[in-house]
Every structure is written in C-alpha cells, then in structure tokens.
Amino acid sequence: MLSGLPQTADLYRLAMAGESHAGRVKQSVFKRLVSSSQGAERWVDVSLQFGKEQGVHYLRGSLAGEFVVVCQRCMEPMRLFVDARLSFGFVRNKEEESRLPEQFEPLWVEETETDLLAVIEDELLLAMPMVALHPPAECPVRIESTVVNDEQAESDRATPFSVLAALTRDKH
C-alpha cells in the first residue's frame, strides 16, 4: 500500500533500521474519514521517516491530501486541503512519556505490531476542522443571499460574526 510499508508494523524495529517511506495512500482505506468513495479515487501523500535520536525512537513525516467533505452551511461537497506534520516519540510507559523531549508528541506503542494506517488516520482527523465550511464567497448559501440583497451581503462580510449569523439563519 505504501512503497512496501505494511499496514501494521513493529515501529521500534523500523526506527532502529532508520527506515523511510514515501508514497500515496488511497483515501478510501480511511473508513473514519471517507464515508463513501464517490467519483474518482483520491489520495493522501504520505512521507514517513523512522529513526532514533536522544534515546527516543521516533516517527517524523508529513501527510497531505485534498479531501471532499460536506460544507456544514450549505451541505454541499467542498474540497478541503489537509496538511499535517508528524513528530512522534514512541513511549511504552509513563516514565518514558515524562522524559520525552518536547519536540516529540508521545505515541503510545503498546503492542509489538502497531496499526500504521490508524496512526495516519488519527493525524488526518486531528488536522481537519471540526466544522468544514466553504469560504464565504464560494458557498451557495452566501451566493444566494448576495443575489437577494447585495448591500446586506456586503455588511455581513464586514462582521466577524457573519459566518455564525449564516449558521443560525440556516437552522430556522
């Protein structure tokens, strides 16, 4: 799935071997992220570097991909570019966690084999906004209100609460 990288792996072994992997993963493998695969298959660019530094086994890397999610204002699909950086230090107990240098986020490695895809999916979920919204100018809800009342739309844009106001309006 990813240049010979298995879905599950012994992360300490990869770190000791100093392995690095780069490739593309189909978005459809992330079941928590992608509810259905409509249209063309989309991908996530994944780059992972394993290694050891200051006595810490680590996983660093980056994830980037364009997802199609539902805008929570107009309920239409929208494109969302997600970009995440990883800097994990592996920990097996509280003591290792407390000693972890601050450039690392702790990644609990409790089993010999870790589900790497789940680690990647967790990071993608964290990198996504809680509520996805089109930029105001691109959202059909905004376009409609601009057509109905240009002046009102202009004043909406001027207030930081215009998004909130639009959301509230939609509930009624």
Ligand SMILES: [Zn+2]
């Ligand atoms: Zn929208």
